[in-house]
Amino acid sequence: MAPNVQLSFGPMLIGTFINMILYGILIVQTYSYYQTYKRDAAWIKYLVLYLFIVETVNTGCDIAMMYQPLIQQFGQPDAVKFFPTMFAAEPIVIVFVSTPIQLFFAWRIKLLTKSNWLAAVIGFFAFVSMAGGTWTTIGIVKVKLFSRKPELHWPALLWFLAACISDILITIVLVVSLSKRKTGFVATDDAISKIIRMTVQTGMLTALFAIGDVIFFMTLPHTALNFLWDLALSKLYSNCLLSTLNARESLNDMAGYQSQQRHAISSSGNRRQGDTFIEAPNHRASIYELDTHHKSFDATSSYPTRDVEYGITVTKVVETLQDPVPPMRETTQ
Template sequence: MENEQRAVRSLFGPIFIGSFLNGILYGVLAVQTYFYYQNSSRDARWIKFLVLFVLIAETLSSILDFAVIWEPLMENYGSPTIFQTTPTTFSADPLVTAAISTTVQLFQGWRIRKLTKLNFVFGSIALTAFVSLAAGLTTTILIALHTGWSQLQMFESGFLVWLIASAMCDVVIAVSLTWFVLRNKTPFTSTNSILNRIMLLTLQTGTITAVAAIADVFTFTISEDKTLEFVWAYSLSKLYSNSLLSMLNARVEWNKLLDPPNVQTQSDVSFFHVEVFHHTENPLMRYDTSDQKPATVVYPPF
């Protein structure tokens, strides 16, 4: 009996912790999504649908992940098969997580393309994102075909390609946006403050997702525990989704700093609006200095 309890803790404990963290991050995502729709009146309709898709996909992800715990510990507890065969929904996580991360990464690649006009940067982001998606799909198919816990190591190649490609994509995104921000410092203190915040938030979100993916890789390859990596794996998609929503929602405060309510400006544009501008140094930004007031800088949606 004691050995059985120890085996249950070893096999399903990390999955339980990962599902618990998944639930916490889902709550954060739900709050961020509500805040987004309260302040997204100027966003393009397709961006609103993108956020809705991410929320629906994350809801499905949470249901599938909790089902992985429910089936062996509630439906089949006491049966020796729980130590031999993976739960029914176990195979879905790589594909769902890769689909969400790829969606977020392509959106970030799109806005980088709008900012920098550099096709090769967007191409690099899209390539690594789709490699990650393909590897996630391959891993899901292999797990569905080989349902034994003892066979998890068979999927090591697909698993590693999936997570390493995703981490590489995050690094490209973070470096590209940081380069753009540093290159486009302005004479205006308020504008530079916003640029610094963009860079900091980009580095934070990109670093978190990349570190989580790399930690997942290390625990999978180094640990003898078959399921330890799921502490990270079941939280990964929520980190991507929350990074997307945190960036979109941060624009509200950035706009307040650039265009405070008690300051009358001749421009009603904001970070919510997408336009292309001209400037003597960089054609991607324009500064309105006709009345010697701080400029409003407009970017594609962040």
């Protein structure tokens, strides 16, 4: 039976197009990050640089993967019989992107929740996913034939399920921990709500693509329809991390603007005499805290003048109201 070329190379070609589109978005996000966050820690900058280099290699590998059967070997039987040579690079490149990002979020969760075991569980599944992706690459090198693609089910299943579990855990833990940090202050709660929405959108997006990859891979083993999901996966991880890092400026601006508005209203005579704003002693309401070092803040402001190194910090402000003291009456002799 002749192989169905449309079901073999059609999904792979579409997946490559999506990968290249997301790579263009990644270029813009990377440029924006380096222009905006020049004071970030060196290791964060190196992580972003590492991801950009790996993603560039991944895009080149995907182009070469499609060029070989569709152009170089066009019309030859080997084009539809064997996997493209660069196809083996796909799984290991994806896990070399996803695992560092999942470990980054595990570290962030450790700072937010002060829980070592939650971070350890997420890190465990991240490393299991890397092992599964490496195993899948080794299997592709050994199998080589499209007809033997079902033999890759177990390593691929280990890879995708572990990645999916890690992504879902990251999303759930961040949403729960951030929800508990709402204080009742408008500026703080609005920033927290925006971070929660962004966490759900980014975390569940990668989990959705991993689940789609698993379902299509297991239920349609003799087609390449799973590559509609697979080839875009690494770019989704990188873009989600960059969008998280780049969102800090807008969140700081939002929190600072609302804090300034509150001060302006309070200073315009709309409060009773004796009203004062004081900073809660020794308190930092960390919304998106990713920094392990203590920083000094302006004691007269509810919003730090310096952006936090890795995240968003909004200082809680307490309003104290005092009734005016009535004037003393003069007594006549």
